[in-house]
Amino acid sequence: MSFINFTTREISCKIVYYGPGLSGKTTNLHWIYNHTESDRKGKLISLATETERTLFFDFLPLALGKIEGFGVRFHLYTVPGQVFYAASRKLILKGVDGIVFTADSQIERMEANMESMDDLRQNLEEHGYDIRNIPLTIQYNKRDLPNVAPLEEMNRHLNPMNGEWFEAVAFYGTGVYETLKDVAKKVLKDLRKAR
Amino acid sequence: MSSFSLVMHDAEFERIGSALTELCTSSRAFAVFLVDKNGQLIGTAGESARIDGTGLASLAAGTVAATGGMAGLIGEDEFSVLSHEGKRKSIHITIVDSRVILVIIFDDRSSLGLVRLRARQASGKLARVFRELDLKVEESANEDQMNEAFFSEITDEDIDRLFG
Numbered sequence: 001m002s003f004i005n006f007t008t009r010e011i012s013c014k015i016v017y018y019g020p021g022l023s024g025k026t027t028n029l030h031w032i033y034n035h036t037e038s039d040r041k042g043k044l045i046s047l048a049t050e051t052e053r054t055l056f057f058d059f060l061p062l063a064l065g066k067i068e069g070f071g072v073r074f075h076l077y078t079v080p081g082q083v084f085y086a087a088s089r090k091l092i093l094k095g096v097d098g099i100v101f102t103a104d105s106q107i108e109r110m111e112a113n114m115e116s117m118d119d120l121r122q123n124l125e126e127h128g129y130d131i132r133n134i135p136l137t138i139q140y141n142k143r144d145l146p147n148v149a150p151l152e153e154m155n156r157h158l159n160p161m162n163g164e165w166f167e168a169v170a171f172y173g174t175g176v177y178e179t180l181k182d183v184a185k186k187v188l189k190d191l192r193k194a195r
Numbered sequence: 196m197s198s199f200s201l202v203m204h205d206a207e208f209e210r211i212g213s214a215l216t217e218l219c220t221s222s223r224a225f226a227v228f229l230v231d232k233n234g235q236l237i238g239t240a241g242e243s244a245r246i247d248g249t250g251l252a253s254l255a256a257g258t259v260a261a262t263g264g265m266a267g268l269i270g271e272d273e274f275s276v277l278s279h280e281g282k283r284k285s286i287h288i289t290i291v292d293s294r295v296i297l298v299i300i301f302d303d304r305s306s307l308g309l310v311r312l313r314a315r316q317a318s319g320k321l322a323r324v325f326r327e328l329d330l331k332v333e334e335s336a337n338e339d340q341m342n343e344a345f346f347s348e349i350t351d352e353d354i355d356r357l358f359g
Contacts (some may be wrong), residue, residue, distance in 0.1 A: 043250050183359070
């Protein structure tokens with residue numbers, strides 16, 4: 001649910017990075033944080049365990065610039081990917097405007113990716129959203145590893161609607177900005193379409 | 196998705212702002228924040244500039260969501276009041292009308308009793324503003340047209356330009 005304030009002339013939208021545990025959602029946010037000018041970002045908040053696994057969420061506010069005199073802000077969230085944090089994932093999806101699904105490209109993680117995509121679909125449904133209508137960008141992360149699944153196979157299992165997808169190596173920033181840009185554009189276009 | 200947008204215009208924003216300022220003064224609070232349940236910051240009062248309001252808003256919404264989940268486990272709809280006591284500053288959270296979150300930060304210039312009382316009084320006032328906002332959105336065709344005109348003016352080029 002975006003927030004449009006005609007007094008302060010600001011639009012704020014919520015983007016959630018979803019995906020299985022250790023797929024690189026937090027790494028995406030860290031890269032964005034480390035490569036964004038200081039006047040365009042707020043504090044990166046991480047609610048993580050002592051071993052740096054996401055416990056509840058990471059949060060990064062970004063101010064992208066202005067459209068028609070309105071400041072455009074995106075609030076980026078990650079969910080905890082581990083299976084047993086199901087309740088937290090559902091809470092964080094509340095009021096979402098756009099989703100980045102970060103998949104782990106390693107062959108042995110395909111089942112975890114598919115399980116997470118099913119979990120996303122179900123959680124969206126429970127919030128009254130339809131995965132086919134929400135702005136969604138798929139990111140195939142960790143493409144630099146030797147044991148990655150072919151892109152055709154990843155698309156067949158995770159992208160049956162043939163949506164936008166990007167290859168990424170989030171640790172080095174490859175594909176991170178492209179993914180964010182794509183989902184942010186979709187969110188803004190969706191906002192326009194909804195009027 | 197975005198048809199669920201919360202849209203705020205000058206009149207409501209001013210009413211909310213004055214309710215928050217009045218609450219901050221009457222409760223002798225350090226700062227007051229109003230946040231929607233999705234973590235968007237709606238308004239502030241007091242010494243709010245000394246606190247990262249955007250971060251606080253996301254964490255307050257997360258706290259309310261998490262305790263709401265716990266409430267569900269024991270058969271409650273929600274816990275409408277939450278209190279966090281610190282050594283120097285404390286935070287009092289009230290859920291207003293099941294939709295927005297009132298966050299009051301106070302120190303030893305005030306007390307939990309006074310903050311609770313004033314928060315309850317302000318909640319009623321804020322709830323009325325949001326109910327009127329709902330009615331306005333439903334009834335005012337002009338306002339919809341105004342929003343529509345603004346958004347229809349956004350072009351693909353405008354969106355592309357944001358990303359350089």
